[in-house]
Amino acid sequence: MSFKKFLFSFTFIKQLAIAFLIICSSLFLFMYWIGFTTNHGEEITVPNLSKLTLEQAEDRLDELDLDYELLDTVDYNPEYPKYSIVQQDPVSGEKVKQNRVIYLKINSSEYSKVRIPDLIQKTYRQAVPTLKALGLEVGDTTYVPNLAKDMVLEMKMNGNPIKAGLQVLKMTKVDLVLGDGKIGFDEDELGSENDSINNDTLIIGE
Template sequence: MSLRKFLTSKVFFIQLAIAVGLVVVFAFVMMKWLSFTTNHGDEITVPDLSKLSVEVAEEKLDALDLEYVLLDTTEYQKDYPKFSVVKQDPIAGSKVKEGRKIYIKVNSDAYRDIVMPDLIEQSLRQAEPTLKALGLELGEKTYKPYLGKDMVLEMRYKGRKLKAGDKIPKASKIDLVLGDGKVGFEEEIDSVPVVEEVIDEEF
């Protein structure tokens, strides 16, 4: 049989239909297999772990067949309980597969210490931004007689006098004793004894 007759024969079309059918079946089976092995359509929504303790977060993730990895502690944040979850990756609401690891960071139990700078004889205008830049707060301001107005004379923390180099917790309130600029100068006038010269006249 010639090639032309074969391509137009019933046998050819039957074989072509069988081949196409096999390809379709193979493609369908492959898609199902890939869907099964990758859990396609069976994604898990990552829960919000914010402010939960590590123990509670672990239980919540275990219930969803997810795992966690504790990366590190962050700097203390007062809006979060001590040792609670502050950050997570992937974030809450993300879609992940079963067994995915969730990376978390937890809150520290206290502020880190700050080395107190030397503010003595600086102006209040200079001292306040320096405190803020270090994560400290300006507390109570008191004044006492001193020539320089708003000049820092003392630094105090909870009533304790501070000196440069002392360590105090971050976010602490630093009280400042400032000059009021109202001190007067009292000139002391030395009493100069008047020496009277007595001129003896010789007669």
């Protein structure tokens, strides 16, 4: 039998059909297995873990066959309980697969510490954004006689003088003592000096 006749023979076509069925069946079983092992079409809604403790979040995720990983502790936020969850990824409401890892960040127990910046001889307009950038607050401002208007002459905390470099908690209030832009003597002294000059002038004129 020639090769051409063999290609069109019943035996060859039968074997080809059997091979095709085997391949199709194998592909179907493989796709079914992939879908089963990856829970194809089955999704889980990520719960809202905000303000929960790590233990509470773990219990909630275990019920849904989800895992978690703690990434970091963020700066203290007074709107959240201490050591509670502040951020999560994926966020609540998203659809994920079973055993998906949820990445968490928790709240610190207190504010972190920063160093008091050197604000002496800086203007009030420069001092305010510098303090806020470090997470500090501007407290009371008082003025003293000084030629430099609104220049920082002294820094205080709770009424006590402080120096640059002191470590304090964020959100601490720093009081500023500023110059009032006036010459460093009062008007009464100025008036007395003027009267003395006038009297000397009268004596000279006589």
